[in-house]
Structure formats: structure tokens, C-alpha cells
Amino acid sequence: MGLTLIKFTDTESMPRFFLHIDDGTQRIEDEEGSELPDLTAARGEALDAARQLWASAILAGHDIEAHRFVITDHDGRVLETVDMDDVLPKRLTGRLGL
DSSP states (O other), X not given: OOOOOOOOOTTOOOOEEEEEEEOSSOEEOOSSOEEOSSHHHHHHHHHHHHHHHHHHHHXXXXXXXXXXXXXXXXXXXXXXXXXXXXXXXXXXXXXXXX
């Protein structure tokens, strides 16, 4: 099984993914989105952002457990959701009952 490399020319563009933050009551819209090669890369971006948001929330004494990223395409179709607690160590989530 070989690897397939995807090359984009100047006339082609990568798909644009939008990483909205949803807390169950309101959504913070990602108005610009990010050009990424695929949904796996978009999920990776969401996980990285979740780690950064947890770090800031912990320093500020806030809880963002109920928050999630909603990944959409340019038409607004939901492709995947990433819960903020997905990035916490399993040992910690078990203690917290998450």
C-alpha cells in the first residue's frame, strides 16, 4: 500500500474548513475558515486549538468542558464535532467523570 501525495497547482485550491466554537447555547462563528488538505487536518487544527483554549481557561479559572468545535465546509454542512475534553488525558477525564 503506497502513499498518495496530493499536489495543488495555482489554479486548484485546498478545501476550506470552518472551526466554529459551540457551547450549547451560542456559537462563535469562524468567519474566515482555513484552507486545509482534508478533514483529518481540520480535526487536527481543532484539537490543537482545544489544547490552547484549555490552557487559557485553566489559567483564568474557567471551565470549558461543555464547549466543542463544529467543523463545517464552505456550504455550512457539519462534517464533524470535536469536544473540548477530547484533548484531556484519559486519566484526568476519568477522575472528573467526563
